Amino acid sequence: MTFEVTILGCGAALPTLQQYPSAQVVNVHDKLFLVDCGEGTQVRLRQSSVRFQKIGHIFISHLHGDHYHGLFGYLSTMRLLGRKTPVHVYAQPALEDIVKLNLRISESYLGYDLFFHATPDAGSHMLFEDHSLEVWSFPLRHRIKCNGFVFREKQRALNVKKNMVRRYQLQPSQIIELKKGNPVALSDGRVLNPAEVCQAPPRPRSYAYCSDTAVYPELASWISGVDLLYHESTFLETEKRRARETFHSTATEAAEMALRCNAGRLLLGHFSARYADTAAFAEEAKAVFANVVAAVEGETYRVG
Amino acid sequence: MTFEVTILGCGAALPTLQQYPSAQVVNVHDKLFLVDCGEGTQVRLRQSSVRFQKIGHIFISHLHGDHYHGLFGYLSTMRLLGRKTPVHVYAQPALEDIVKLNLRISESYLGYDLFFHATPDAGSHMLFEDHSLEVWSFPLRHRIKCNGFVFREKQRALNVKKNMVRRYQLQPSQIIELKKGNPVALSDGRVLNPAEVCQAPPRPRSYAYCSDTAVYPELASWISGVDLLYHESTFLETEKRRARETFHSTATEAAEMALRCNAGRLLLGHFSARYADTAAFAEEAKAVFANVVAAVEGETYRVG
Numbered sequence: 001m002t003f004e005v006t007i008l009g010c011g012a013a014l015p016t017l018q019q020y021p022s023a024q025v026v027n028v029h030d031k032l033f034l035v036d037c038g039e040g041t042q043v044r045l046r047q048s049s050v051r052f053q054k055i056g057h058i059f060i061s062h063l064h065g066d067h068y069h070g071l072f073g074y075l076s077t078m079r080l081l082g083r084k085t086p087v088h089v090y091a092q093p094a095l096e097d098i099v100k101l102n103l104r105i106s107e108s109y110l111g112y113d114l115f116f117h118a119t120p121d122a123g124s125h126m127l128f129e130d131h132s133l134e135v136w137s138f139p140l141r142h143r144i145k146c147n148g149f150v151f152r153e154k155q156r157a158l159n160v161k162k163n164m165v166r167r168y169q170l171q172p173s174q175i176i177e178l179k180k181g182n183p184v185a186l187s188d189g190r191v192l193n194p195a196e197v198c199q200a201p202p203r204p205r206s207y208a209y210c211s212d213t214a215v216y217p218e219l220a221s222w223i224s225g226v227d228l229l230y231h232e233s234t235f236l237e238t239e240k241r242r243a244r245e246t247f248h249s250t251a252t253e254a255a256e257m258a259l260r261c262n263a264g265r266l267l268l269g270h271f272s273a274r275y276a277d278t279a280a281f282a283e284e285a286k287a288v289f290a291n292v293v294a295a296v297e298g299e300t301y302r303v304g
Numbered sequence: 305m306t307f308e309v310t311i312l313g314c315g316a317a318l319p320t321l322q323q324y325p326s327a328q329v330v331n332v333h334d335k336l337f338l339v340d341c342g343e344g345t346q347v348r349l350r351q352s353s354v355r356f357q358k359i360g361h362i363f364i365s366h367l368h369g370d371h372y373h374g375l376f377g378y379l380s381t382m383r384l385l386g387r388k389t390p391v392h393v394y395a396q397p398a399l400e401d402i403v404k405l406n407l408r409i410s411e412s413y414l415g416y417d418l419f420f421h422a423t424p425d426a427g428s429h430m431l432f433e434d435h436s437l438e439v440w441s442f443p444l445r446h447r448i449k450c451n452g453f454v455f456r457e458k459q460r461a462l463n464v465k466k467n468m469v470r471r472y473q474l475q476p477s478q479i480i481e482l483k484k485g486n487p488v489a490l491s492d493g494r495v496l497n498p499a500e501v502c503q504a505p506p507r508p509r510s511y512a513y514c515s516d517t518a519v520y521p522e523l524a525s526w527i528s529g530v531d532l533l534y535h536e537s538t539f540l541e542t543e544k545r546r547a548r549e550t551f552h553s554t555a556t557e558a559a560e561m562a563l564r565c566n567a568g569r570l571l572l573g574h575f576s577a578r579y580a581d582t583a584a585f586a587e588e589a590k591a592v593f594a595n596v597v598a599a600v601e602g603e604t605y606r607v608g
Binding site for chain 1: 350
């Protein structure tokens with residue numbers, strides 16, 4: 001089952017020819033979610049050949065322009081491409097005001113339903129749920145209100161092995177009980193335990209998005225054990241003071257969070273335009289957390 | 305003296321990998337003016353190596369997103385690059401509301417003065433003037449209120465030839481009078497006429513920007529005799545009905561306006577994403593107006 005992240009933009013507020021502002025697509029079991037939507041997101045989407053129209057849910061971390069200025073054009077383009085299915089946007093409530101003002105002044109309509117869902121300011125909250133996935137928000141520590149998001153696969157039920165279904169001639173009702181973890185009685189009176197006929201389901205995987213944020217130790221509890229952690233590293237340690245002033249993190253600090261929350265792998269991003277070579281971010285982080293990579297736009301990273 | 309237009313975006317509302325939404329830089333005597341600012345304008349500016357910070361005046365034709373969605377990021381980037389000199393924006397008044405709402409919700413400031421000037425809805429009005437240039441607005445015929453702009457060099461004064469200054473030992477006060485076109489008395493009592501000692505100044509040149517608009521014959525009076533006319537041609541004649549419905553023009557109709565207003569050269573733009581090859585626009589227009597070219601992003605076109 002697919003679980004991966006495609007980076008559309010991993011630059012900070014000042015775009016360069018190489019790096020666009022924040023945006024990424026999370027693919028969970030072929031359902032697509034957009035996380036942040038900086039200016040140029042729709043161009044990057046076209047370049048990546050991700051299908052626009054499959055995205056139904058958009059999560060916006062905070063209302064600094066480099067995380068949402070691409071949303072207006074993106075929503076408009078979906079109308080022009082004939083979209084009819086709803087779009088859900090999860091963000092600070094003021095985003096709804098500005099999207100609606102844009103539509104009003106341009107005397108435009110969308111042609112599909114657009115629903116806004118406010119991201120809570122404190123604590124961790126489930127924003128989205130379906131049969132196989134949950135998406136939760138949690139606060140980050142930034143200059144303005146800012147949320148991170150964690151995508152968690154749900155624990156799948158036990159699987160009854162096919163050869164066991166045949167061997168014991170199991171009925172649908174018995175299979176349902178076994179998948180729940182309950183023993184069932186066979187026609188000959190024997191009791192069959194799930195462990196005898198089931199195989200364990202795959203371990204649920206998870207992905208966390210933490211951008212933008214200063215060092216925030218409490219964060220670890222909300223993203224504990226994620227398989228892949230995208231954490232901002234706007235600066236290197238040489239600019240630690242600037243990171244403090246602007247409520248951002250260094251690559252070392254991102255690595256410290258990966259260690260603290262026991263992440264499987266660390267994906268660094270939100271690089272300041274002052275650094276020409278992003279390899280230095282991974283180099284710096286490696287001293288603290290070995291399994292780390294600096295994000296590259298257009299690349300896709302597997303979760304788990 | 306430089307007078308030229310660099311095309312940053314000449315696509316219509318739906319951006320493609322080849323065409324960005326509307327934006328262009330007009331360079332008049334090395335003063336830079338931005339006309340429209342679709343999403344991605346700042347990326348195109350970087351690609352074109354135009355210096356962001358030299359632009360002090362921005363003219364926005366109308367409030368459809370493909371003509372202003374790049375403004376927020378552009379203004380923010382100028383702050384990040386340390387701009388201190390003022391920026392003037394000429395647009396429908398609602399643009400000020402939306403720019404200010406963007407700044408408020410992101411708790412951002414600009415660090416330089418930003419002045420908004422409302423574009424009038426009817427008639428032709430001078431928006432900007434300095435010693436060598438005037439910029440005028442005029443209405444276009446679109447689904448919402450929309451303005452075109454015309455950049456006109458001022459008529460320069462007569463030039464007194466250097467050898468004549470020496471020959472007649474002209475004083476500064478006499479030179480000033482001659483440049484105004486007035487005769488002056490020499491010390492020997494002889495009257496010197498300007499025609500004897502002056503050379504004619506160069507003919508003033510002009511450039512008009514007309515996007516977006518349906519066919520609008522009255523337009524010709526405001527842009528009469530421009531050296532270069534940028535006129536939208538969203539569609540070809542085969543889609544004339546669609547042009548009517550959406551208040552846009554075909555390439556033929558743009559050429560008819562170039563003929564009607566006695567333009568020197570026609571530059572076509574605002575091409576619908578449905579056309580893979582923009583050469584067809586110039587081909588179609590040529591049957592009506594010979595001196596025509598289809599705009600190409602990144603290219604610069606001389607005025608006059």
